[in-house]
Amino acid sequence: MSGVLNNTYTDVTFSLNRHTAALGKLQEQMATGSHINRASDDPTGAYRVLGLSTQERALSNHMANVQEASDLIQSTSMAIEDMSGAMAQAKVNLTQIVSGTYGDGATGQQARSRMAGYIDDTLEQMVLSANTQVLGQYVFGGNASNTAPYTVTRSDGQITSVTYAGSEQNRDVELSPGVTTTVFETGSGVFQNSDRGTPVVDSVTGAGIGSGTSSVTGDAWLTVTNDGTNYKLSIDGGTTEVTVPLVGDVSNMAVTNAAGKVLYVDATNLSSTGLDMVRVPGTYDAFNVLLNLRDLLLNTQDLSESQQVSLIEASSASLQELTEILAEKQVTLGSSIGFLENHRERLDGIRFNVQSERSQVEEADIAQIAIDLSRHEVLYQMSLQIASKLMSTSLLDFI
Structure with missing residues (x-):
């Protein structure tokens, strides 16, 4: 009789524990709304959710x-x-x-x-x-x-x-x-x-543009002076000067400023001293254009009105x-x-699709959980009733 009772007790306990565990899991899913609350709930699904979350x-x-x-x-x-x-x-x-x-x-x-x-x-x-x-x-x-x-x-x-x-x-x-x-x-x-064009000079001195490839940009002032014998050329206000020889070819003279920029000048037809503005289309920057324009309007170079307006x-x-x-x-x-x-x-x-796919894998089916909860509660109550009857067995039941 002792062995029978032990076996009955073991079976009843196992059944009750199984239903209790099932109810606990379902209640947790109902509370969290998630089908997977830990990796052990669904290892394959958990791995998939992890990838989708990433x-x-x-x-x-x-x-x-x-x-x-x-x-x-x-x-x-x-x-x-x-x-x-x-x-x-x-x-x-x-x-x-x-x-x-x-x-x-x-x-x-x-x-x-x-x-x-x-x-x-x-x-x-x-x-x-x-x-x-x-x-x-x-x-x-x-x-x-x-x-x-x-x-x-x-x-x-x-x-x-x-x-x-x-x-x-x-x-x-x-x-x-x-x-x-x-x-x-x-x-x-x-x-x-940055679309460099051919330099253009508004000349009052007779200076022209040489055939070399100049490196000056924007607007530059070509200053022409004369020391009594030779003309001198400068593009930095006289800081650096180039002397025009009296004989020889002067059609492509390199005039360099202190910064190393070069303007090639044709000095063949030089006839007077003065200031010439050299423009290099395609090389302007917004700030220097405004700077030069402001100084032109103020006439800082003391130009004639006609030359000033022209420039x-x-x-x-x-x-x-x-x-x-x-x-x-x-x-x-x-x-x-x-x-x-x-x-x-x-x-x-794409993110919406990923979120939808993750939700399908991760989220719990509340309606199905409610049905499963009811089923396991009924089974749990039935197990309790059966257990109460089985555990009330006495010696008389074996006579």
Whole structure:
């Protein structure tokens, strides 16, 4: 009899423990809403959920990269838009100056001086925009985005030179595996033209352009002096000079400044001393154009009014050239923003599919759990009733 009772007790205990464990697991799934609460619940499913979770985190990181890149490019586009608008307005004002709208003589110079003040304000604004920061990074610094890309030299509070100190290489970021985009542009690539043309001289001295390949950029002043015997040429205000010989071929003289830049000059027809402005189309940068234009309007070189107005008109063409470059850059940035938005939507779609697949594997079927709970509760109660009857067995049951 003892052996029978022991076996009965063991069977009843096993059955009750099994139903208790099943009820506990189902109640946990009901409370958490998850089919897998620990790896042992479903090893295969847990492994799959782990992989899907890793993929989802990677997609979220890529989407964050896309959003950050989009914000940076938006800021870059806005800065360029401000610059482009300022230069376009300067071009309109210059047209009025050149057309004589404000008169000539002293009256005209007063108007030009007022315009020089506007150009100076525009220059200050341009430098501020070129040093735009987003999240502590300079958007026009290229790879050197931790330091201001443009530095200025001042005299009596006015900017006298603007120097690019940033990187010459764009900085790209990875949006997703194998997909990159430029987010930090180089200032030299945005604000300077690099399509060098043939130099042009507005000559009052008889100087011409030589056949050599010059390396000067933007606008340069060719100073022609005479020591009583020979003409002398300089492109840095007389700091370095080249003497024109009285005999020999002088059609391609190399005039070098202190920085090592060269202008090839044809001195064959030199007839007087003076200042000639040399323009090199396709090499302008926005800051030096504004600097030269401001100084022209102030007539710092003491030019005749006719020469001054002529050179101002020529400089307005440089403004137009740079305005067009900025407009092209805005179009490029707009395309980049559109690409980023499309890429973000694609990543979001992939992430949604991953989340849906993970939910199917991980989340519990609440309706099925409710049914299973009811079934196991009934079985548990039945087991208790059967156990009570079995455990009440006495010696009389075996007689």
